[in-house]
Amino acid sequence: MDLFWEILISALLVIGGFFGLVGSFGLVKLPDPMTRLHAPTKAATLGVGAVLIASMIYFAAFHDDLTLHELMITLFIFLTAPISAHFLAKANMLRNVDRSTLTKPEGDGDWAVFTPLSDTSAEELDEVAEAEDDEAR
Template sequence: MELFWDILISALLVIGGIFGLVGSFGLVKLPDPMTRLHAPTKAATLGVGAILIASMVWFAVKQGHVTLHELMVTIFIFLTAPITAHFISKANIFRDWPPEKLPKPAGEGDWAVHTADADTSKGELAVEREKNIPHEND
C-alpha cells in the first residue's frame, strides 16, 4: 500500500510540474495580453492545485496527520484565479478596445464596460466625453 501512495504523490507532483511549466511558457510566449491571460489562470492554477494536493496526501499518509492548510490554499486559488482573470480582461477591454471595434455580445445587452450605467466606468467615460466632445462655447 505504501507504493501506491508514493506513486500517487509522485504522479501529482509531475502533473503539477507539467501544468506549471505549460502555464509559465504560455505566459511568456503567447502574443497578446488577452491570450496570455489564459496561461496562468488555467494551466498554472491546475499545476499549483496538483502540487498542493500532493502535499496534503503526503502529510496525511507519511506524517499521520491531516493538514487542511493546503486544501484551503487550493480552494482560495481556484476561486480567485477566474475572478482576477475577469478583472484583468475587463481592464484590457476598457483600455485597448473602443466600443465600435468590440463584437456585439449575445442577446439584447451591450458591453457593461462601455456604458455610462456601469459603476466601474462612469467616471472614466465622463472624462473621455469631456475630452472628445466639443463644447458649444468653443
C-alpha cells in the same frame, strides 16, 4: 499501500509541473494580453493546485498529520484567479486600446464594459468621454 500513495503523489506532482510549464509557456508565447491572460489563470492554477494537493496527501499518508492548510490555499487560489483575471481583462479593455483589436464576444452584443448602463463601467465610460471632449476643445 505505501506504493499507491507514492504513485498518486508522484502523479500529482508531475501533473502539477506539466500545468505549471504549460502556463509559463503560454504567458510568454501567446500574442496579446487578452489571450495571455488564460495561461496563468487556468493552467498555472491547476498546476499549483495539484502540487498543493500532493503535499496534503503526503503529510496525511506518511506523517499521520492531516493538515488543511494546503486545501485552504488551493481553494483560495481557485477562487481568486477568476476574479483577478476579470479585473485584468477589464483594465486591458478600458485603457486606451483600439476596440477593433479586441476579440469579439460570442453573439450579437458587445463587451459589457463598453455598454453604457450595463454595470459600473458606465460611469467610467462617461468620465473617459468627458476627458476626450475636454481634450478636443
